[in-house]
Amino acid sequence: MLQRTVHRHKVQAAQKGRRSPVWLSMALVPLIGLAYVIMQPTIPRVRDVPLSDDQLRAQVAALTLPPTDALAQRIIVGDEKTRLKANLGRLIYESTWLSRDGKVSCASCHGAIGTTKSERTPASPLVNLAWQEWFGVAGASDSLDAAVLAACEQPEQLDSSRAVVAAAARSLWSREYQAIFGALPAALPPVERLVGTGSPELPQLRLDVAVAATGLASIGSPVLLDDIIEQSLREHIAPAAELARRTLSPMQVSRPWQHQFSQLSAAEAAAVNKVFINLGHALSTYIIGAVTVDAPFDQFAARLTHSTNVNEALGPGFGAAELQGLKLFLGPAKCVSCHNGATLADQNFYNLGLSQRGTRLDAGRAVAVLQAAANPQGCLGSALNAEPLAADCAKTLTLNPRNAAALGAFRTPSLRQLASKTSYMHDNRFASLDAVLSYLNDPRDVPAIGNRDAHLSPLALTKEELAAVGAFLNSLNGRIISLFHAP
Missing domain, CATH: 1.10.760.10 (Cytochrome c-like domain)
Structure with missing residues (x-):
């Protein structure tokens, strides 16, 4: 009896130590499923956009x-005079002589054009500009000619002057200049006088009172309702409008050497301006020929025209x-x-x-429309009126200086x-x-x-x-x- 009892307990214990194969497989199913899920790559969370081929x-x-040949025909690349302008423009683009410290060229910030050198720069590359209508981050220039001339004189860019640019034509590029534009003006002063002369002072620009008041009302405010603007103009901001106008206006910096430009005779000043504008036109001619090619997207677009489906x-x-x-x-x-x-x-x-x-507040396009209209080298300025490339001034003539939506x-x-x-x-x-x-x-x-x-x-x-x-x-x-x- 005792032996049978002991044997029965041993059998039961052995049975407890073993599990049914069916039970074991059922227990492993969730573990295997979890491992499968973990091992699978994450499915990208990108929605399907229904677009037919x-x-x-x-x-x-x-x-x-x-195609680049269409642009080449448009800017008359094959014309000898155009090519001479572009060659002079390349010399200007790569020269550090024009900058105030003698260390910076256009290429320093915008990168080289037409080389295999790969570089990253803080400024946007000057490329594909033949399709651009306004220049500068807020469109302060209505043509590429006006933009490159402004860059020469702006403190945050080359920080130079038109007289220094004219001096470069006499000192560095006299032969190239004369092959395109003829002899340098007889009234152009010698280099030593030009280097210390600078540029004329630019006009003081003021925002429209209502635009300035709207800007003052919106500063620091995430939402500005139309009725609040009107009420503010009537009751609160009108007394401060002049202060707002002065605060937001792009007051021109008066530099020590600017007054020296007024010392030039009328003939000398006209000669400096003429050479300055001609060199700017040569520079813009070179830049307008810079284009991008071989982008993978454009190659895809070319293949797509001959493919039966997108894939x-x-x-x-x-x-x-x-x-x-x-x-x-x-x-x-x-x-x-x-x-x-x-x-x-x-x-x-x-x-x-x-x-x-x-601390500097940039009013953006609201200021740029004033600059574009008042720029002597712009389409409405006297300096470029005779240039064929600046003949169409319709876009500048229709600028609205009272558009408060242009703020920022x-x-x-x-x-x-x-x-x-x-x-x-x-x-x-x-x-x-x-x-x-x-x-x-x-x-x-x-x-x-x-x-x-x-x-x-x-x-x-x-x-x-x-x-x-x-x-x-x-x-x-x-x-x-x-x-x-x-x-």
């Missing part, structure tokens, strides 16, 4: 640069990720509403609602060749493209001045979708070449 073809074609057109530098980004760009990301056309810039001005940085608005930049930049936005506040996309995805800053543009609202793009848009933007980077350089 034909719809995509049409939109891609609208974003593609024209056939994918290739190096433009694959599935870039295609996803392109579709988001055209759809949920709303980028194309402002970034359209061959350079992906609509030539308009918007207030992105960026917050104040430092800046030009839509081109999205081509963004890899050439080290910083982004009109004030270079963002160090990476990712930071720009992050802000635009959720723009919540209190605008420094004016009101954020109504079309700029949170996009709620996922991290993966932002990465896809970034991949598409990177596909817009190509090589910068000059149409004037020998192939």
Whole structure:
């Protein structure tokens, strides 16, 4: 009896130590499933954008640069005089002689044109400008000629003067100048006088009282209603309008050497201005020939015209990720509403609602329209009126200095060749493209001045979708070449 009892307990104990194979497999099922889930790659959170192949073809074609030979014909690259101008422009572009400290050239900030050298610079590359209408971050220049002349004299750029530029024509480029424009003016002073003469003082510009008052009311305010503006103008801000106007006006810096320009005779001043304008035109001729080629997006666009479907057109530098980004760009990301056309810039001005940085307040387009209209080297100025390239002044004539919506608005930049930049936005506040996309995805800053543009609202793009848009933007980077350089 005792032996049977002991045996029975041993059998039961052994049975307890063993589990049924069926029970064991059931226990392992959830563990295997969990391991499978863990081992699987994360499915990208990128929404599908319904676009037919034909719809995509049409939109891609609208974003593609024209062939370079069409641009070459437009700017008469083959014309001998044009080529001579471009050659002189290249010498000016690469020269450090024009800057106040003798160390900075146009290429120092904007990069070399038409070389294999790859470099990143703080300023935007001067490329594809043949399709641009306004120049400068707020459009203070209505032509490329006016823009390059302004750059020579602005303190934050070359910080030079027109007299120094004219001196360079006499000292460095006399032969090149005369081959294009004829002999230097007889009244042009000698180099030693020109170097210390400088530039004439520029006119003092003042904002319209109502625009300035609106700007003062909006400073630091995230939302400004129309009735508040009207009430403020009537009851609160009108007494301070003059103060606001002075605060926001781009008061010109008076430099010690500026008064010396007035010491020149009328003939000498006219000679300096003529040479200055001619050299600026040579420089702009060289710059206008800089274009981008071989961007992966443009190669995709070319393949797409001959492909039976979109996937056939994918290739190096433009694959599935870039295609996803392109579709988001055209759809949920709303980028194309402002970034359209061959350079992906609509030539308009918007207030992105960026917050104040430092103590300097930049009123943006509201000030730039005054500068463009008053610029002696601009389309309405006496200096360039005779130039064929500046004959159409319609856009400048229709500028509205009383448009309060221009406060804090800046030009839509081109999205081509963004890899050439080290910083982004009109004030270079963002160090990476990712930071720009992050802000635009959720723009919540209190605008420094004016009101954020109504079309700029949170996009709620996922991290993966932002990465896809970034991949598409990177596909817009190509090589910068000059149409004037020998192939």
